[in-house]
Amino acid sequence: MDWDHLRFFLELARSGTLIGASRRLAVDHTTVARRIQALEKQVGTALFSREADGHRLTETGRRLQPQVEAMESAYLTIESATSAADEGLSGLVRIGATEGFGAVVLAPQLALFARQHPKLVIDLLAMPRLVHLSRREADIVISLERPVRGPAVVAKLTDYTLRLYASKRYLSQHQPITSRDDLRGHTFVSYVDDLLFSKELHYLDELYRPEHFALRSTSILAQYRAVAAGAGIAVLPAFIAEPDETLVSVLPSLANFTRTFWISMPQETKHFARMRAIWNFLRETVANQQPLLLMSP
Secondary structure (H helix, E strand, O other): OOHHHHHHHHHHHHHOOHHHHHHHHOOOHHHHHHHHHHHHHHHOOOOEEEEOOEEEEOHHHHHHHHHHHHHHHHHHHHHHHHHHHHHOOOEEEEEEEEHHHHHHHHHHHHHHHHHHOOOEEEEEEEEOOOOOOOOOOOOEEEEOOOOOOOOEEEEEEEEEEEEEEEEHHHHHOOOOOOOHHHHOOOEEEEOOHHHOOOHHHOOHHHOOOOOEEEEEOOOHHHHHHHHHOOOOEEEEEHHHHOOOOOEEEEOOOOOEEEEEEEEEEEHHHOOOHHHHHHHHHHHHHHHHOHHHHOOOO
């Protein structure tokens, strides 16, 4: 039986769609379809049922999946040992992270890491939404909530601090803010409520319900830019706002929030050399950034 056919089978089983599998395999979706048809011909029965929202495993497909995953695990172990011994780090690792953390904290460090390993390709998905490990959208995922689905290696990466910030220009044009009550009448910048991708982003509910917004955005970097332009007040991660000398922390002893980043990767890839190396590098990077990630009140 052709291993390549089985590899395509696994990706379609995990993603559930031809498009999703084709992206992970870096091929056209018609190639995935042809591979699956060829495998089903070899097996002599259908492995997927075609439905409106994608492909679902048949009973035969469900019985086949754990056997193919065992083959994949053995293959990855052999490949990992070969790569580590003969070639160093190589191949593709896709990392999913929240937009601000990915763009501000991870991107510069990952770029330097990739320069040290020219055969390694790093895709950084820094996005204002959840990146799903269970759907194989990424090989390593950094999320605001602890993953609960699927066989995965999960660890706490770090806590981080958020504060209420405004620009010096904005504050100079408004009454001083010395208490929670003083926030009344001020203009805020925040997320779009019905598009929040995590319950961990409901910061303002813990502090104050604004009466007026200058801007709401799914992007934390857009919010930061709006606050820096003097549009209003916002809760921002300290690792984004503190380096900007035009911004001031508002009510620093009261408006402090702590959230947690979790890091996860599939169990079957934990022995892969490039996965272990990047996993350890991410944890080391975060450890070195603790003063900025965890600002004291």
